[in-house]
Amino acid sequence: MMSGKEYLESLRAMKPSVYIYGKRDPEYYSHPAIAPAVNAVRETYEVAADPALDPELHVLAVAESDLTGGKINRFNKIIQSKEDLAMRMKLQRAMMRRTGGCFGGRCVAGAVINALWSVTFDVDAEKGTPYHARFRAFMKMVQEKDLTVAGNITDAKGDRSLPPHQQPDPDLFVRIEEIRPDGIVVNGAKLQQSGAPIAHERLIVPTTALGPKDEAYAVAFAVPGDAPGVIHVNDTACANAKFSMMDAEDIGNAEFGMHQSAHIIFDHVFIPNERVFLCGEWKASRDLVHRFSDLQRLASASCRCGHIDLCMGAAMAMADYNGVAGKAHIQEKLVDMSVDAETLYGMVAGSAYLSSPTPSGMYLPETLTVNAAKLYMNDAILKTGQRLAEIGGGILITRPTGRDLAVPKIGELLKKYHQGRAGTDTMDRIKMARLAESLSGLSGPTTILSVIAAGPPATQRLNFRLLSDFGRNRKAAERLAGVVSRK
Ligand SMILES: Cc1cc2nc3c(=O)[nH]c(=O)nc-3n(C[C@H](O)[C@H](O)[C@H](O)COP(=O)(O)OP(=O)(O)OC[C@H]3O[C@@H](n4cnc5c(N)ncnc54)[C@H](O)[C@@H]3O)c2cc1C
Incomplete structure (x- = not known):
């Protein structure tokens, strides 16, 4: 299995086309707009490669492969039992508790890999096509080389009320432009793709259930990040701009705390046959969308449990620094956060327990339970940010910068006025406030201001x-x- 260092070296060896802030950047992996996501993916390699780093997480991160017979990173595993689903759920939570930021969308890849594994099996059984054997060979290679895959689903979509074939521009959903004896040529784009430039492989599937006239859009394939015609343009949420603009010390969780994503444009890209896993089988798209959606909901809901864990930890620390840890309303909010995390985890665990095998043997979480979990998560995550801001106070968005703290005399005065309970360290309070701001997801002053200001x-x-x-x-x-x- 690859070490974190080897993962970084493997990125350096690739030459994908990546644009950041209007410029193609050959060293995209070290650009501040991408580097924290690279660090988080590196961490998924580190915990798997080094048992001493985090023994509990190591056990979750490493799995036995049915394809290679060897040890593999669990993010690349085919889910073949309820236990596999439960392990995936535990891995997501523990990994998020470690990084506090998205680890390159490895969860999306897991969902797409497993959905495609099962759907290619079904299509071959019905039509005698060679897709499953091809996909099996691809996954064996991915597992053996311990590669990172990005799961690419979301198309540009244009007018959302129209199916792909009715769009005025035919490229608004990724499509087969030409079928050749040795492969296909595809055109289109996948937007807002987590971890796209920093994965070795991209795995592309349709984003919606298709009809008979959408045959050209029923395409699934794998392509390496540096294949000719594959272009990445980094997405830029304002919250991520801080990584390019601010000193690392002023950013809570500068090492990992960014959700990085990018647009991928497929500019007439040739895909050889051995990497084509669906080519016109529009009926398969319904099962594909259903399966990856449910698998992805299991992963992201589990991940957010780890996020709530961290928010709880940051809230407890801030309450301690502020001298209010024992107050009834603080305790009540911490308990509410814990109740949300465990309710969510319980719902995900329920969906894993009630899971059932698809014909390929791949296990699918129970649909209603896992969708209920995802809906519960949407509210829980907003309430968590609000509770963290309530407990932490206005310092989350008003603390001084490291440069201000370094000014002679002024820095000492700032520390004096930012001290909390006697016996706690002022700099710890400031550092934790930075992290809490980042975790709260409420970085815009309006939200935290609304919660905290005016009391x-x-x-x-x-x-x-x-x-x-x-x-x-x-x-x-x-x-x-x-x-x-x-x-
Ligand atoms: C940070 C981030 C990371 C992401 N990572 C990935 C990734 O790794 N891989 C990936 O494939 N995708 C990824 N996505 C994409 C994500 O899955 C989409 O954002 C999501 O599916 C919604 O699509 P959209 O953003 O185009 O919203 P829209 O489709 O524009 O939806 C906007 C609103 O319109 C409504 N709407 C849309 N179509 C219809 C319709 N036909 N009828 C009625 N209402 C409709 C929706 O319900 C919604 O309320 C990511 C997104 C974000 C924000």
Whole structure:
């Protein structure tokens, strides 16, 4: 298996076309707009290669392969039992607890790999096509070389109300442009692809269930990142701009804390036959979309449990520095965070327990349970950020920069005015505030300002404790119940 260092070397050896802020960058992997994601993927290699780094995580990160007979990274494993699903779930949570940031969308790849594994099996059984054997050979190579795969699903889609063949521009969904004896030529784009430039291979599948007139869009294939005609343009969320603009010390989790994604443009790209896994089988797209969606929902919901774990940890630390760790409303919020993490985890575990095998032997989580988990996650993650901001306070978005802290006299004064409870370290408080801001996902001042400024929510609740006419209401209830009021 590859070490983290070898993963970095393998990226340097590839020569993909990657544009960042308007320029093609041959050293894209070290650009600040991408490097934290590279670090997080590197970490998935490190924990698998080195048992001493994190023994608990190592056990989750390494799996036995049915294809190679050897040890492989679990992100590349075909899920062949309920236990495999449970291990995937545990790996996602523990890995996120370690990095606090997306590890290059390796979860998406796992979902696409497994969905394609099972669907190519079904298509071959019905039509006698060679797709499953080809995909098996591809996955054996991926496992043996311990490669990273990016799962590429989301098309440009144009007018969302129209199917691919009715779009005014035929390339708004990736399509087969030409079929040749030795392969196909594809054209189109996949947008917002997690970890796209930093994976060795891209695995492309349709984004939606297709109809008979969409045959040209029913295409699945693998292509290396540096194949001719494959172009990456890095996505730029404002929140990620801080990695290019700010000093690392001012960014919470500068090493890993970025979700990196990119657009991939396929500019008339030739794909040899051995890398083509669907070519016109439009009926298969429905199962494919259903299967990767459910597998992806299991992975991302598990991942967010690890994220809530970290938010809880940061909230506890901030409460301690602020001297309010024991206060009832803080404890209540921490418990609420834990309840959300375990409820979510329980739902994912339920979907794994209720999973069933597809004809290929690949296990699929139970659909309703895993979709309920994903919906629960959407709300839980927003509430978590809000609770973290409530507990941490305004310092999450107002702390001084490292450069300010380094100015003689001013720096000392800033530290004096940022101290918390006696016995805690002021710089620890500032560092944790940076991380908490990053984890909260509420980096724009408006959200944290709304939660905290004009007083944290506990102070508004206090008004209700003081001013609500509880006595009047109790008397009203006692009168109706026929109870003599003793108050
Ligand atoms: C940070 C990030 C990372 C991502 N990583 C990956 C990745 O690794 N791989 C990958 O393949 N994708 C990835 N995605 C893409 C993600 O799966 C899509 O964002 C998602 O599927 C929604 O597509 P969209 O953004 O085009 O939204 P839209 O399709 O534009 O949806 C916007 C709204 O329109 C509604 N809508 C759309 N079509 C219809 C319709 N026909 N009828 C009714 N309502 C409709 C939707 O419900 C939604 O409310 C990523 C996205 C983000 C933001």
